[in-house]
Amino acid sequence: MSKYLIQGATGEWEVVIGLEVHAQVTSNAKLFSGASTEFGAEPNAQVSLIDAAMPGMLPVPNAECIRQAVRTGMAIEAQINKYSRFDRKNYFYADLPQGYQISQLYHPIVGEGQLVLDADEKGGILEEKVIGIERIHVEQDAGKLMHDQHPTMSYVDLNRCGVALMEIVSKPDMRSPAEAGAYVRKLRSILRYVGTCDGNMEEGSMRADVNVSVRKPGEEFGTRTETKNVNSVRFVMQVIEHEANRQVDLIEGGGTVVQETRLFDVASGTTRSMRSKEDAHDYRYFPDPDLLPVELEDDFLEECRASLPELPDAKRARYEIELGLTPYNARELTAEVETFARFETLLTEAAGTIGKPEAKLATPVANWALSVAPGVIKSIGDEASVEHATAARQAAILKMQDAGEISGGQAKEIFEIVLKTGREPDEIADSEGLKQVSDTGAIETAIDEILANNSDKVEEYRGGKDKLFGFFVGQTMKAMQGKANPAVVNQILKDKLG
C-alpha cells in the first residue's frame, strides 16, 4: 500500500488532519458539582443547583477530575502544567444554563505530549508514526436538547451538563483516514488502560471534532474545516474521506475552502456547513473569577505517576521480549484492556496449574486466548455461556494439552462442553472419552495389524517412498478413532518401520 493521496484533476493532494477528542472523565461526580455522572438516568435526575445555574451558585473543582486529567497527560508522556486556570467561554444556548462553559483556554492543565501509532500494514499504517499532542484541557459538558417531546417546544435534559470532559487536541500530524482511525483507537486504548475514560463512543463518552485540510504535497497548509461531534472511528474516517475529496473538488473547480464548522450526516456519509467563520461566536473568554488557579504539588504528581498502570506500548514490548510472543500476538493482546486482562489472568493460572514458568506457556496461552477460545465461542453462538469459561477451567484444558493427554481437537471439544454445561474439563475428558491413548501396548497392537495388512506399502516405504509414513499415521489414528497421541504413534511407527 502506498502513501494516502487524493488523485485530483490537477495532480495529487495530501490530506492534513488534526483531531480534538472530547473524552468524558471517569469520575463519580461532575466537574464542579456533586451531582452523579452515571449514564442512563431519567432526564434531569442528576442536576444540582450548580448545574442548573441557580442564582448565587458557585463551582467547586472536583479533585478527582483534575487527577484523572493529570494521569491522562502522564500516559501520553505530556508536560504537566503545575499552574493551570479555568476560563469562561461565553455563549447563549438552552443546554448551557450558566450562559458560559467553564473550560481552559489560556492555561491548560496538560501541555505537549505524543502518541505512537504502531506499524500495521494491513490497517494502512506503513511504519510506526509519532503523532504530536498539543494539549489537554478540562472543561464542562453541556446538557442535551430534546426536540421530539412536544410539537412546538424543545425540552432540556441537564444530566450531562457539568460532566467533566478532557479535550485532547492533536497536532495536524495525520495524513490519512487510516492514521486518524488508528490515532483514535490508540488514544481510546490508553484512556481505558489508565481508567480515565470508559471510551464508550455510543454513549457519547468519547467524540471527536475532525479538522481537515488539503494541500499539494510540500506546500503550505490549506484552509481547514472542522466537523463537530463525530462519534465513531468509522465515522471519523468517513468524514476525512468525504471532506478531503469535497475540498479537492471545490478547489479544482475554482472555488476556495472556507474556514467553517461542519456537521456529519450519518445517513449520507457526507458533511454539511453548520456555521462559517463570519458568524462564528465571539466567546469572550476570560478567567473564571469564581475559581482559584489550579496549582499542583509535587507529592500529588508523584502519587498520580505511581498510580499509572503498565501502558500499551510498554506492555507490548514486554510481551515480545519477556514472553517471546510474536509482534502480531503482542499487539492483538495489548490493544484492549479486557483482552490483556483475560490473557494475563489465564497465563498466571496456567503457570500455576501446569507448574511451568509463564514465559514457557505464553505462546500456547496466547494462541488459545486469541484464536482457539474465541473460535469455539463463536462456533456455538448462543449456546455458549462465557461465564462457565473460568480461568481455572481453561488452565485445566491447557494442562491436559501440555501433558499430551488430549489433542488440540479434543481441547476444543472439551471447551465446547464446558461452555455449554459448566462441567469440569478433567471429568469431561474422562467421561466423554476425550483423551488421547498414550498406552503403547494398544497402539502397538493396532500398528502391528496395519503393517501386517499392508505389507506391500511397508516394502515401498522401506524402498524409499518416505511419503507413505503419513499413510501409516493416518491408518493408525483411524484405527484408534483419533484418540492416539500422535507423538507416541510417530515414535512407534518409526521404530517398527526401521
Add this chain to the structure above:
Amino acid sequence: MADFTDLGVKDIRDGVASGEFTAREVAESFNAAVADAAVLNAFIVTTPEHALAAAEKVDADRAAGKQLGKMAGVPIGMKDLFATHGVQTTAASHILEGFKPEYESTVSSNLWAAGAGMLGKLNLDQFAMGSSNETSYFGNVNSPWRKEGSNAAMSPGGSSGGSSSAVASRIAPAATGTDTGGSIRQPAAFAGICGIKPTYGRCSRWGVVAFASSLDQAGPMARSVEDCAIMLEAMAGFDPKDSTSLQMDVPTWEAGLSADLKGKKVGIAKEYRMDGTDEAILKSWEQGKEWLRDAGAEIVDISLPHTKYALPAYYIIAPAEASSNLARYDGVRYGLRDLPEGAGLQDMYAATRAAGFGDEVKRRILIGTYVLSAGFYDAYYNQAQKVRALVARDFEHAWAECDVILAPTTPTASFPLGSLNEDPLTMYLNDVFAVPASLAGLPAMSVPAALTEDGLPLGLQLVGKPFDEQGVLNAGLAIQQRAGFTAKPEKWW
C-alpha cells in the same frame, strides 16, 4: 408595647440574654416599625413571621438554659441579594420577580444559626449596580435623612440602600450588605451608620446573587462599630462551597475591640485629595486625623500612586464579570420568561432580557460584553487587570509604612433622588474612594463622623491590611468614641 427600636445588636443580645426583655417583644417592636415605614420603600418583602419564629426559638432556648448564639434575639434586614429559602429573592430585578429559592445562602444560614431573625428582604440597586438605590425594579429607596429646610427625597446611597435606610431609620437594628465597589460603605456614609466590607473571602459568596465575583463581599451594616464586629463574627467563616472562601478561623473581633491606638500608624494618602471633593468632606478628614492622633496613633503621609486609575479599571472588570454572571437569567429555567408568539430561542432570550433587566444593568452588560470582545480584550480587560495588580501593590507598599489608612468614604454627602440620573459618570464617581480597597480585596469600613451644615451625615473610611478587620474596627471605634455621632433622622414617615 415597649419600643425597642433604638436598641442596637449588642443591646438586644445582652438584654435578651439577661432576661431584661424577650426576643419576641423585640421582634414585635421592629415588625411594627417596619410596617409603619412602608413609605421608605426599604423592604421589597417583609417577613414578620420569620422574625417572630426566630425570636420564639431564642426565648425557648433561653428558658431551656441552652447556650444562645452571637446574634440571639436580634431581628435584622436581609439585603435581597442573599438567597433565602422559600422567600422571594430578586436582586431588585424584574427578571427574578417571584423567584423563591430552594436554598439558603451561607451568610444568612450563619446568621439564623446565630439566633438572628429576618424582618424582610431589603431593597437595593438592581443586581447591586448603582450608588443611589434608584435602579431597583421595586422603586427608589428613600433615605430617612433630609436636608435641613427641604422636603426633597434624598438618596440612601447604593447599592445597599435598603439596608442603610432601614438601619438609620431604626426599623432594623442591623442589616446585611454587600460591597463590590463601595456598596456597603457609601450607603453607610450617606445614612450616618457603620458598615464594614471584610477581606475578600471572609464571608461566603455561596447563595449571594453574583454581580462581580472577584469583588463581591458581604458585610454587616449597623449603628455602631461594636454591632458590626458582633454581626461580622456571625456572618464570616470558611465555606467549602465557595472556592474563593478564606480557610481561616474567624477571629473574636468583638472581644478584641480596643480604641487604644498607641503604637499604630495611620496612613494619609495624598492621592485621595481629589478635585471635586466637598470642603466639608476634607474638613471631616482633617478632624479624623486629630481623633486618631488623640487615640494614640501616629499619622504618616503615604502614597498610593495608582489611585486615579482604580475607578476606570473597576468599571471594566466589574461589568466584564457581570456580563458573564448575568447570562444565566435567560428565561429558560426560572424567573421571567417572555416568549412572544412564534418566537424561537434567540427571540425568547432577547425579549426576556429586554423586559427583565433595568437600564443600568443593561448598560453594564453592554460595557462588559464590549471589553471582553475579540480585539478589545487586551486593551480593556487585560489592561484593567494590570491596573488592579498595581493598585494592590500600592497598598502592599503602604503597609510597610502604616497599619491602617484613613480616607473619606465618599466625595460628597447624599444627594436628592433623581439629581444624578442623567449623569452616570458623576454617579460612578461616588465610589472613587471606595473602589481601590475593593480591587485589592482589603477590609474597609465607614463610620459616621459628622453632619454637614445642612444636616446630612458624612462618613470616614478606614482601610486595613488583608485579614486585619480588627485593626479597622479598632480605628473605627476610636473615631466613634470621639465623634460622638448621636444624630438621628427626624421621623417624617
